[in-house]
Amino acid sequence: MIAPPTDRLRILVVDDEAPARQRITDLLKKDMQVETMFEARDGIAAVEIIQRESLDLIFLDVQMPELDGLGVIETIGTAQMPLTIFITAYDQHAIAAFEANALDYLLKPFSDERLEAAFARAKMRHIERNMQQFGLSMLRMVSSIVPAGRCLDRLVVKSGGTTRFLRVVDIDWIEGAGVYVNLHVGGKELLYRASLNELADSLDPMRFVRVHRSAIVNIDSILELQPISHGEFDVVLKDGHRSRVSRTYRAQLEKRLGQSL
Structure with a gap:
């Protein structure tokens, strides 16, 4: 049973000055x-807490003795860090902070209002991240119970603050974007946390065909194929989008169509 996402936060405050914490x-x-709430007065203690506890958000001072804030990021790894808001008295650290994927950057001395604004942003990002992870977990769960020969017919997608069950047949085409995909549905885009390869293995091969390493199209959404030089083709969809049929995936399209291009 997959637990629904929660908006509750486990927070770590890291600063070498006790009054600031x-x-x-x-x-x-x-x-x-x-x-x-957890507290740490230096980077070494912060690393220990991050590795031991399941945290959602960190307020992280940049300048600290022994191991500074950027050192904490380097030790843990950017991909493994919870949402992070940097705190510092020196604005020259801003670029380095955002290069480390900081959610926000508080420059001392900051007002209560500025802190509250940063926290509000963190809460919204926390909810978005939880819903994305919940959707991916739902996809994996459904994939694990779908009998052999069966394909997904719904995706759990968060959009505009709501969670919707999207009919797979309504998707015109799917665009890869790293660990995410953009689902193109009726001229609109919906961001979904799953890799293109994950979805490709769960879609109906009679309806969806991969035409490029970064694109899967719905056969029913194809308007025409336009020849390009040297035997290459562009797929033109009903929404006007064009996608090149790469040589790597041309054979898959020909097999699905039952004829050579």
Whole structure:
């Protein structure tokens, strides 16, 4: 059973100055979404807590003795870090902070309003991330129980603050975007957290065909094939999108159509 996403937050505040930590924790504890607060006075202690606890958000001071904030990121790894808001008295660290995928950057001295704005942004990102992970978990669960020969007919997609069950047959084409895909449906785009390869293995091969390493198209959405030089083709879809049929995937399209191009 997959547990539904929660908006509760486990937060770590890292700063070598106790009054600075106290100010942040006192303000955040008033929020009903805060479940647990941790504190660390240096980067070494922060790394230990991050590795031991399941955290959602970190307020991380940049300048600290022994191991600074950027050192914490390097030790843990950017991909493994929770949502991170950097704190520092020096604005020259801003570029390095955002290169480390920081959600926000608080420059000391900052007001309560600025802190609250950063926290509000973090809460929204936390909800979005949870819903994306929930959708992917649902996809994996459904994939695991679909009998052999059966394909997915619904995707759980978060869009505009709501979660919808999207009929797979309504998708015109799918565009790869790293660990995400863009689902193109009726002229609109929906971001979905799953790789193109994951979806390709779960879609009906009679309806969907891969024409490029970054594109899968719905056969029913193809308007025409336009020849390009040297035996290459463009797929033209009903929504006006064009996608090149790469040599690697041309054979798959020919097999599905039952004829040579």
